[in-house]
Amino acid sequence: MKWEEWKPFYMRIVEEMGYSVEEDRKAAQILRALLLEGDEYLLRDELEAVMERKAYVFGAGPSLEKALKEFDFSDGTLIAADGATSALLENDLVPDIIVSDLDGRIPDLKVANDRGAFMVIHAHGDNIEKMTSYVPLFSRILGTAQAEPLDIVYNFGGFTDGDRAAFLAEELGAGEIVLVGFDFGDVVGRWSKPHLKEHSPVWESKQKKFKFAKELLEWLEKNGRARLVYL
Numbered sequence: 001m002k003w004e005e006w007k008p009f010y011m012r013i014v015e016e017m018g019y020s021v022e023e024d025r026k027a028a029q030i031l032r033a034l035l036l037e038g039d040e041y042l043l044r045d046e047l048e049a050v051m052e053r054k055a056y057v058f059g060a061g062p063s064l065e066k067a068l069k070e071f072d073f074s075d076g077t078l079i080a081a082d083g084a085t086s087a088l089l090e091n092d093l094v095p096d097i098i099v100s101d102l103d104g105r106i107p108d109l110k111v112a113n114d115r116g117a118f119m120v121i122h123a124h125g126d127n128i129e130k131m132t133s134y135v136p137l138f139s140r141i142l143g144t145a146q147a148e149p150l151d152i153v154y155n156f157g158g159f160t161d162g163d164r165a166a167f168l169a170e171e172l173g174a175g176e177i178v179l180v181g182f183d184f185g186d187v188v189g190r191w192s193k194p195h196l197k198e199h200s201p202v203w204e205s206k207q208k209k210f211k212f213a214k215e216l217l218e219w220l221e222k223n224g225r226a227r228l229v230y231l
Contacts, residue, residue, distance in 0.1 A: 001157025001167055001220075003149060009219075010146065013159055013212055017205070021147060023125025028145035031123035032153045034135040035143050041152055042142045047118055048172045050096055052077045055169035055226075056178045058084040058095070059162040060189040062199045064181030067231055068093070076178070079169055081161035083191035084181060085112050099165040102130040105194045106137070113138050120144055120168060122161070123153065144168075163213040163220075170224045179217070180231045184210045 014021055035041035054076030058064060060083040068091040080088055080095035083104035088095055094115045101122040102109075113119055119138045123131060124146040135141065142154065144164070149155040156171040158164030162182060169177045181189065188206055190196045202210070221228040 001171075001223075003155055006155060006157045009157075009159070009212070009216065017208060019146075020125050023128075024123070024145070024147035027123035027125050027128050027131065028143075028147055028150055028153050030128055031121065031131055031135065031143045031145065032150050034131060035141060035152060038136055038141075040139045040141050042118065042140055043152065044142070044154060044171070047097070047120075047142050050077065050118065051169070051172040051174055053175045054178065055079055055172075055174035055176070056180055057081065057162065057165045057169055057182075058088060059179065059181040059183070060084045060087065060191040061181040061183030061185070062187050062189045063183050064189060064191070067180050071180075071231065073180075076176075077169070077174070079165045080112070080117075081165045082109075083161075083189070083193065085109055085117075086191045087181075087189075088112075097165075097168070099161050099168060101127050101161060102134050103127070103161075103193065104191070106134055110137055113140070118142065120165075122146070122164065157220075158216055160209050160213045163216045166217060166220055166228070170220060170226050174226050176227045176229065178229045178231055182217075182230060184214055 057079045078095045079097045082100040086108040099120045119141045122144045156167045158167035
């Protein structure tokens with residue numbers, strides 16, 4: 001998804017969710033500065049090299065637990081959306097790529113990164129403090145932004161960690177994207193937020209995010225090159 005295609009979605013999201021475009025732009029600049037300072041950033045082509053023909057994208061929905069126990073994911077690239085990383089580690093799987101706005105369990109993200117996972121860290125106006133605290137902890141980072149892209153901070157489209165991970169897989173050349181743990185129901189998986197100890201009823205802002213994520217995945221299914229499959 002090019003910026004021109006993403007911008008109308010973005011402006012609707014900003015209006016409905018009450019976000020600040022200026023804060024999003026500020027966050028992108030801060031992420032860029034952190035990446036340059038740490039010199040641990042990746043360019044798009046470097047991450048493309050790890051993408052296989054099939055990509056499994058793991059969301060943090062309640063169905064993820066059962067799927068991880070019942071299916072084999074050894075024939076593709078594993079992309080975890082933030083908190084889903086914790087579920088994969090619980091099942092002795094290390095994602096190849098983690099897409100995160102640093103809302104997940106930071107110690108688990110760090111363990112996976114230390115074991116070889118590439119980080120795709122996302123900048124938006126609400127996570128500036130987290131970026132400042134946590135970006136220096138990680139290595140092998142591709143930066144992404146919610147607002148206009150910068151030279152080393154990309155925007156491939158997508159809003160939540162889950163649908164952004166699917167857009168990333170499309171951008172990196174996956175031919176088939178299998179979505180695992182994408183429930184979009186009335187229950188939020190226990191890996192979605194560090195404070196959750198069990199699956200919990202969905203809250204209002206999360207429900208709004210689900211709505212946009214579903215719409216964006218429908219757009220990707222119709223307009224992307226990759227075949228999109230829900231497990």
